[in-house]
Amino acid sequence: MDSVETSHLTKRYGDTVAVDSLDLAVPEGTVYGFLGPNGAGKTTTMRMLTSLVRPTSGSATVAGVNVTDREALVSHIGYLPEEPPLYDELTAREQLTYAAGLRGIPEPTARERMDDYFERLDLADDADLRIDAYSKGMRQKTAFVQALLHEPDVLFLDEPTSGLDPRAARTIRDTIDGLADSGTTVFLSTHILPVVDEHADVVGVLSEGRLVAEGPPADLKRRADAGEEADDDRSLEDVFLDVTSEDPASGDSDSEDEGETATPEAASAGHGPEADG
Numbered sequence: 001m002d003s004v005e006t007s008h009l010t011k012r013y014g015d016t017v018a019v020d021s022l023d024l025a026v027p028e029g030t031v032y033g034f035l036g037p038n039g040a041g042k043t044t045t046m047r048m049l050t051s052l053v054r055p056t057s058g059s060a061t062v063a064g065v066n067v068t069d070r071e072a073l074v075s076h077i078g079y080l081p082e083e084p085p086l087y088d089e090l091t092a093r094e095q096l097t098y099a100a101g102l103r104g105i106p107e108p109t110a111r112e113r114m115d116d117y118f119e120r121l122d123l124a125d126d127a128d129l130r131i132d133a134y135s136k137g138m139r140q141k142t143a144f145v146q147a148l149l150h151e152p153d154v155l156f157l158d159e160p161t162s163g164l165d166p167r168a169a170r171t172i173r174d175t176i177d178g179l180a181d182s183g184t185t186v187f188l189s190t191h192i193l194p195v196v197d198e199h200a201d202v203v204g205v206l207s208e209g210r211l212v213a214e215g216p217p218a219d220l221k222r223r224a225d226a227g228e229e230a231d232d233d234r235s236l237e238d239v240f241l242d243v244t245s246e247d248p249a250s251g252d253s254d255s256e257d258e259g260e261t262a263t264p265e266a267a268s269a270g271h272g273p274e275a276d277g
């Protein structure tokens with residue numbers, strides 16, 4: 001069974017098709033690098049897969065659970081969104097104890113896991129300070145631990161190393177590798193392509209709501225090479241710019257304009273709360 005399966009998954013906001021008939025099949029224990037220009041539909045996809053917004057049409061299961069069944073889904077998933085929900089008036093330890101309680105994790109277990117992550121992420125000395133005194137990186141570390149404290153089957157991460165110093169970023173990336181080795185599926189959305197290149201088993205590139213390329217990073221680079229003069233230095237960035245530069249799905253893909261990777265409309269993403277989730 002695949003950990004993440006979607007079939008014609010679609011989300012519309014009025015006239016905007018944020019996600020357009022997406023078909024995914026992500027095997028257990030995979031690190032899936034989810035790429036795409038601003039406004040491509042990555043966040044919307046992850047919000048559907050974590051049951052925060054309802055698909056307009058199509059279907060999806062995560063860890064075998066239909067994403068419309070939020071109650072059944074929550075124990076199987078962890079989500080680190082771009083702007084993590086934390087209570088400023090709590091300390092990191094209080095915040096995580098509270099989150100662990102909601103997930104039904106026994107307190108001694110929660111404490112043990114927390115202390116382990118605090119050590120690894122260099123947060124131990126600050127774990128009893130209020131979050132409103134935290135730097136962006138300290139908040140990010142707290143939210144990362146919150147997303148995985150209950151050892152979910154599938155972990156959705158949106159820019160997990162955002163605001164982190166190099167050592168903490170490395171720890172997070174090592175943690176991702178370790179989780180995948182032990183069978184956790186990690187769905188990783190980031191604009192930092194070298195991270196995806198190094199850690200993802202499979203990469204999917206979304207553009208205007210559609211999946212325009214998918215495969216192991218090495219395959220994508222090799223495939224991209226085939227149409228070019230011999231060039232051993234193709235990077236994932238080159239592939240990304242190629243497949244998102246025009247609308248490849250329409251077959252109209254000869255473009256020189258490397259800088260533009262999304263339509264201006266698609267780039268002006270708004271992330272307001274939604275009534276139908």
Ligand SMILES: Nc1ncnc2c1ncn2[C@@H]1O[C@H](COP(=O)(O)OP(=O)(O)OP(=O)(O)O)[C@@H](O)[C@H]1O
Binds near residue numbers: 267269
């Ligand atoms: N709540 C909403 N209401 C209306 N439109 C929305 C909403 N959320 C997203 N959209 C639109 O859906 C499209 C996809 O947005 P989404 O946030 O999923 O993109 P993204 O790939 O995560 O972008 P980024 O890389 O900038 O975070 C955009 O056109 C955006 O404006």
